[in-house]
Amino acid sequence: xxxxxxxxxxxxxxxxxxxxxxxxxxxxxxxxxxxxxxxxxxxxxxxxxxxxxxxxxxxxxxxxxxxxxxxxxxxxxxxxxxxxxxxxxxxxxxxxxxxxxxxxxxxxxxxxxxxxxxxxxxxxxxxxxxxxxxxxxxxxxxxxxxxxxxxxxxxxxxxxxxxxxxxxxxxxxxxxxxxxxxxxxxxxxxxxxxxxxxxxxxxxxxxxxxxxxxxxxxxxxxxxxxxxxxxxxxxxxxxxxxxxxxxxxxxxxxxxxxxxxxxxxxxxxxxxxxxxxxxxxxxxxxxxxxxxxxxxxxxxxx
Ligand code: HEC
Ligand code: HEC
Numbered sequence: 001x002x003x004x005x006x007x008x009x010x011x012x013x014x015x016x017x018x019x020x021x022x023x024x025x026x027x028x029x030x031x032x033x034x035x036x037x038x039x040x041x042x043x044x045x046x047x048x049x050x051x052x053x054x055x056x057x058x059x060x061x062x063x064x065x066x067x068x069x070x071x072x073x074x075x076x077x078x079x080x081x082x083x084x085x086x087x088x089x090x091x092x093x094x095x096x097x098x099x100x101x102x103x104x105x106x107x108x109x110x111x112x113x114x115x116x117x118x119x120x121x122x123x124x125x126x127x128x129x130x131x132x133x134x135x136x137x138x139x140x141x142x143x144x145x146x147x148x149x150x151x152x153x154x155x156x157x158x159x160x161x162x163x164x165x166x167x168x169x170x171x172x173x174x175x176x177x178x179x180x181x182x183x184x185x186x187x188x189x190x191x192x193x194x195x196x197x198x199x200x201x202x203x204x205x206x207x208x209x210x211x212x213x214x215x216x217x218x219x220x221x222x223x224x225x226x227x228x229x230x231x232x233x234x235x236x237x238x239x240x241x242x243x244x245x246x247x248x249x250x251x252x253x254x255x256x257x258x259x260x261x262x263x264x265x266x267x268x269x270x271x272x273x274x275x276x277x278x279x280x281x282x283x284x285x286x287x288x289x290x291x292x293x294x295x296x297x298x299x300x301x302x
Pocket of ligand 1: 134151160177271272
């Protein structure tokens with residue numbers, strides 16, 4: 001906050017509080033003595049408005065509110081850049097809470113840090129802690145059930161962009177991933193994009209609609225431009241994160257229209273690195289949880 005805005009906010013706040021005090025002072029009245037009742041002269045539907053002083057209890061509530069606001073603004077941040085004499089801040093409080101939680105859980109984290117991801121599969125408590133970390137950190141992108149959505153991979157199936165071994169999953173989480181599929185609309189003609197889509201559909205293990213006459217041309221386009229990343233057999237390449245194009249799992253949508261759109265416009269997909277956000281112990285536990293999702297699949301489905 002610049003000095004100007006700080007002073008601006010302080011001025012508005014102080015003027016407002018002073019304004020309330022002034023309003024109360026100048027409108028205060030003595031209770032009228034005797035029986036006569038003064039009216040404001042306003043009459044609505046035959047009902048007159050009395051000009052009585054404000055009720056005492058109501059006035060006191062007002063005074064207390066004003067005193068509270070002054071005390072609050074001295075103790076806590078609220079007046080522009082002034083931090084308050086207590087030095088309290090949200091981020092301090094958050095940092096303290098995180099520190100307290102880490103101190104409480106650190107011995108547990110350390111206990112599991114020495115066990116392999118495979119050994120942790122038999123430690124329900126560790127998997128539960130991993131699940132809690134997942135729910136806090138990953139669900140926004142991968143979904144609460146880790147099944148992902150368009151552009152965000154499903155982590156519960158056996159289909160992996162970068163590999164499903166404990167080491168590969170951990171590397172995805174620690175270092176993040178960048179999936180880059182370039183846009184082909186300026187390199188290939190519309191007809192070539194149609195034909196390569198048909199070729200991909202013709203090779204898929206699930207029946208998909210395709211134009212028979214285009215397949216031969218599509219194969220040539222594929223071998224020249226796409227095989228380097230997606231492989232001669234279209235099964236993808238985990239070193240590049242290039243997806244398998246013959247299975248039924250589609251990262252960016254299964255419909256032929258969406259597949260063509262990916263080829264035409266490309267995709268830049270980013271999984272952020274979590275090494276610094278979580279630290280190695282928490283990554284270890286969340287890896288164990290993610291790994292468990294595809295291991296226990298048969299059991300969970302029954
Ligand atoms: C900002 C969104 C975002 C967050 C947060 C996020 N991810 Fe991801 N994640 C992605 C995207 C997008 C990809 C796919 C990257 C690509 O296509 O190259 C991905 C890929 C992955 C992969 C590789 C999947 C494969 O098929 O090889 C794993 C494992 C993974 N994420 C786990 C996690 C875990 C665990 C967390 C939480 C600690 C997490 N992600 C948090 C967006 C996110
Ligand atoms: C430089 C390597 C590279 C080349 C060359 C390449 N791709 Fe890709 N492709 C990728 C990567 C990486 C992804 C995944 C992007 C992501 O993570 O979101 C991808 C994604 C795709 C997808 C989406 C798959 C899904 O599951 O949704 C299709 C379809 C596709 N590519 C087709 C092609 C075609 C057709 C060509 C040739 C014209 C081609 N690619 C050339 C790397 C490449």
